[in-house]
Amino acid sequence: MSAKKKENMFSRELISFIEKWRNKPGNLIMILHQVQEEFGYVSREAADQVAYMLDIPLAKIYGVLSFYHFFKTTKPGDHNIQVCLGTACYLKGGDMLVEELGSLLGIGLNEVTEDGRFSLEGVRCVGCCGLAPVLTVGKEVFGKVTKDQLPGIISKFS
Amino acid sequence: MNTVHMKINGKPVEIEAGSNILAAAKKANVNIPTLCYHPDLPAWAACGLCVVKQENSPKLLRACAAPVQENLSIITHDAELYQIRKTVIEMILSTHPNDCLMCARNGTCELQRFAAEFGVREQPYEVRLVDLPKDTSTTSIVLDPSKCIKCGRCVQVCQDMQGVFALEFIGRGDHTVVSPAADLPLNDSPCIKCGQCSAHCPVGAIYEKDEIGDFVRAVSNPELHVVTQIAPAVRVALGESFNLPAGTITTGKIYSALRRLGVAKVFDTNFSADLTIMEEGSELVKRLTTGKGAIPQITSCCPAWTDYMEKYYPDMIPNFSTAKSPMMMQGAITKTYYAEKANVDPATIYSVAIMPCTAKKYEIGRDDNMHASGFKDVDLVLTTREFARLIKASGIDFLTLEDEKADSPIGEYAGAGTIFGNTGGVMEAALRTAYNLMTGEDLKNVEIDAVRGMEGVRTGEVDIKGTTLKVAVAHGMANVSTLLEEVREAKANGDEPPYHFIEVMACRGGCVSGGGQPYATTDEVRAQRIAGLYTDDEQSEVRCSHQNPEIKQIYADYLGAPLSEKSHHLLHTTYTERPLYKH
Ligand code: SF4
Ligand code: SF4
Numbered sequence: 170m171s172a173k174k175k176e177n178m179f180s181r182e183l184i185s186f187i188e189k190w191r192n193k194p195g196n197l198i199m200i201l202h203q204v205q206e207e208f209g210y211v212s213r214e215a216a217d218q219v220a221y222m223l224d225i226p227l228a229k230i231y232g233v234l235s236f237y238h239f240f241k242t243t244k245p246g247d248h249n250i251q252v253c254l255g256t257a258c259y260l261k262g263g264d265m266l267v268e269e270l271g272s273l274l275g276i277g278l279n280e281v282t283e284d285g286r287f288s289l290e291g292v293r294c295v296g297c298c299g300l301a302p303v304l305t306v307g308k309e310v311f312g313k314v315t316k317d318q319l320p321g322i323i324s325k326f327s
Numbered sequence: 328m329n330t331v332h333m334k335i336n337g338k339p340v341e342i343e344a345g346s347n348i349l350a351a352a353k354k355a356n357v358n359i360p361t362l363c364y365h366p367d368l369p370a371w372a373a374c375g376l377c378v379v380k381q382e383n384s385p386k387l388l389r390a391c392a393a394p395v396q397e398n399l400s401i402i403t404h405d406a407e408l409y410q411i412r413k414t415v416i417e418m419i420l421s422t423h424p425n426d427c428l429m430c431a432r433n434g435t436c437e438l439q440r441f442a443a444e445f446g447v448r449e450q451p452y453e454v455r456l457v458d459l460p461k462d463t464s465t466t467s468i469v470l471d472p473s474k475c476i477k478c479g480r481c482v483q484v485c486q487d488m489q490g491v492f493a494l495e496f497i498g499r500g501d502h503t504v505v506s507p508a509a510d511l512p513l514n515d516s517p518c519i520k521c522g523q524c525s526a527h528c529p530v531g532a533i534y535e536k537d538e539i540g541d542f543v544r545a546v547s548n549p550e551l552h553v554v555t556q557i558a559p560a561v562r563v564a565l566g567e568s569f570n571l572p573a574g575t576i577t578t579g580k581i582y583s584a585l586r587r588l589g590v591a592k593v594f595d596t597n598f599s600a601d602l603t604i605m606e607e608g609s610e611l612v613k614r615l616t617t618g619k620g621a622i623p624q625i626t627s628c629c630p631a632w633t634d635y636m637e638k639y640y641p642d643m644i645p646n647f648s649t650a651k652s653p654m655m656m657q658g659a660i661t662k663t664y665y666a667e668k669a670n671v672d673p674a675t676i677y678s679v680a681i682m683p684c685t686a687k688k689y690e691i692g693r694d695d696n697m698h699a700s701g702f703k704d705v706d707l708v709l710t711t712r713e714f715a716r717l718i719k720a721s722g723i724d725f726l727t728l729e730d731e732k733a734d735s736p737i738g739e740y741a742g743a744g745t746i747f748g749n750t751g752g753v754m755e756a757a758l759r760t761a762y763n764l765m766t767g768e769d770l771k772n773v774e775i776d777a778v779r780g781m782e783g784v785r786t787g788e789v790d791i792k793g794t795t796l797k798v799a800v801a802h803g804m805a806n807v808s809t810l811l812e813e814v815r816e817a818k819a820n821g822d823e824p825p826y827h828f829i830e831v832m833a834c835r836g837g838c839v840s841g842g843g844q845p846y847a848t849t850d851e852v853r854a855q856r857i858a859g860l861y862t863d864d865e866q867s868e869v870r871c872s873h874q875n876p877e878i879k880q881i882y883a884d885y886l887g888a889p890l891s892e893k894s895h896h897l898l899h900t901t902y903t904e905r906p907l908y909k910h
């Protein structure tokens with residue numbers, strides 16, 4: 170493959186991680202996972218970089234990225250709002266929260282607000298069903314959320 | 328050979344070990360329906376249409392993927408299998424638009440065929456269609472994801488046969504589509520426009536760009552002087568669209584059909600294949616004898632291959648023959664040499680090429696070198712498939728046409744020109760003339776077996792009166808890497824180049840199975856078309872390009888000599904490194 174890379178955009182840790190995993194089976198998923206840890210998502214540039222370092226076609230990388238729901242290929246907002254849509258949360262109105270947040274922020278699921286401040290995602294069970302419905306903003310968890318609390322939660326991060 | 332004994336519907340069958348059950352059934356005169364399987368590709372076993380039963384076992388097997396076994400007894404057809412297969416088809420149809428009447432594959436679609444054979448009359452399952460736009464970004468092929476049945480053939484072709492990796496399955500489950508990486512349009516991807524995906528797609532999800540309308544408009548425009556050329560491989564494949572066996576030579580009928588379609592002149596790309604040999608052969612001899620220019624010299628007549636090289640092997644640019652492809656040479660001399668001779672204003676000439684190839688649609692706009700005449704050297708490319716439709720839609724009864732001859736002065740060809748259409752043919756044609764150029768004598772036996780055959784990579788040595796020429800041939804784009812890695816390695820180590828001359832064609836078997844040829848191409852069909860071209864060669868009075876009288880004439884009257892300044896301007900080109908992805 171002749172893809173050229175000018176400058177490596179990855180941190181030294183990430184590069185040595187990739188070197189370590191280079192020839193192991195299942196390495197691509199692990200490596201892309203690590204890239205997402207570092208950047209919060211896998212950008213086109215990062216995918217190009219991985220393709221170059223592992224000498225595998227870009228199409229193969231996107232095959233994997235698109236197969237796993239976990240991977241993001243667009244930059245999330247500064248504050249990524251994840252609404253749990255696991256069974257418990259769903260039954261307690263998780264989807265209503267998504268709808269309400271969408272209309273408050275003017276975006277749909279998996280979209281980012283124009284100013285780049287917020288993004289909205291639906292996720293599988295986050296493991297605190299007792300608090301359903303649950304949403305997280307960054308590392309902060311909100312439980313038993315009602316619709317009226319949403320403007321307050323948003324303004325907390327604006 | 329290890330033989331396996333088994334039974335198909337009670338009938339004993341002997342078959343080579345390692346074959347699949349489909350092949351065993353064929354031996355018992357039974358056809359098992361298949362949709363995802365294609366004999367060019369390893370079985371992927373995605374569709375389930377080929378299910379068969381193992382006698383005395385509840386197990387269902389997929390005949391495309393299951394290998395034969397000693398004492399295996401297989402039931403291929405019964406009431407239950409019929410019902411299963413019909414259900415498979417109905418389920419596929421529940422996710423497939425039913426606008427067959429307006430589909431590019433109407434009449435040639437494999438899914439449509441099975442829906443007809445199994446008498447599907449209703450839609451018992453909930454309909455869920457994919458609503459995604461078509462990708463019309465390339466000059467050559469159209470991708471319509473709404474028609475895709477996810478058989479996987481195109482992905483296997485693009486990755487394994489062609490080594491391009493433009494297409495991949497993107498997404499998962501119901502949302503899977505076949506697409507380039509990062510949601511890019513195909514034209515921004517590494518796609519080389521070979522069209523092999525379109526030739527293998529069972530349905531109307533990938534098909535050639537149809538430009539028949541441009542042809543019809545041109546011939547009905549009284550201001551335009553329409554001039555045509557046909558590629559070598561077209562003459563041994565077009566007949567299939569009219570139910571003739573593969574390999575039937577229909578050159579004379581094609582000339583005749585073109586005249587009835589209203590074109591002013593009928594020329595032949597084979598003439599310019601001879602011209603290519605004069606230029607490329609002289610270039611090779613010059614590189615070998617003067618030590619100037621990179622060795623090995625690599626052929627450049629396949630536009631998919633040049634595109635691939637510019638993207639994947641740009642370090643090989645100096646090794647590429649600068650000779651243009653026969654089609655582009657023919658275009659350039661049509662609007663210069665022919666225009667002058669016939670006293671026609673080149674601005675009014677509309678030049679049409681009938682080609683086995685979708686990449687040729689891309690080649691005519693590659694870069695400014697394709698305007699060597701001062702005009703667009705080739706205005707339009709129609710593939711063999713489009714040409715067949717055009718003949719039918721024009722009411723021409725192809726099979727009863729009288730054979731006619733091509734027009735002068737750029738229509739005559741030597742046998743060497745015609746074998747350009749198959750793997751090894753360009754090499755053989757070049758060697759016939761290179762021998763003459765190097766020794767001043769002609770070969771006694773012009774048939775060079777060392778370069779013939781179907782193996783993906785072939786190497787050999789040819790003796791030119793004491794000088795040994797090391798040659799190699801590759802076809803099926805992915806096969807080229809073995810050869811080029813060898814060349815790269817020798818170069819890196821400072822060793823002698825392992826070869827002097829390499830021929831590369833992107834399509835398996837060469838242009839005879841180009842991406843624009845009639846459907847249902849298998850190795851059997853390839854072999855028949857190739858045999859047709861060798862027969863055409865054998866039947867030619869003149870076998871070597873340099874002996875073609877019209878070739879002698881164009882050099883005497885117009886070009887001077889091979890590699891002359893005029894030749895360079897009209898018949899040679901340059902290459903540029905290109906990124907795999909435009910964005
Ligand atoms: S035209 Fe050739 S390179 Fe392009 S997608 Fe199809 S198979 Fe791949
Ligand atoms: S585009 Fe055609 S060949 Fe490719 S997966 Fe879909 S149906 Fe199969």
Ligand code: SF4
Pocket residue numbers: 521628629630631632683684685686687832833834837838839840841842
């Ligand atoms: S081998 Fe022939 S048909 Fe195939 S891409 Fe090349 S020129 Fe076209």
Ligand code: FES
Pocket residue numbers: 360361362363364371372373374375376377378389390391392
């Ligand atoms: S043809 Fe065998 S599973 Fe599709």
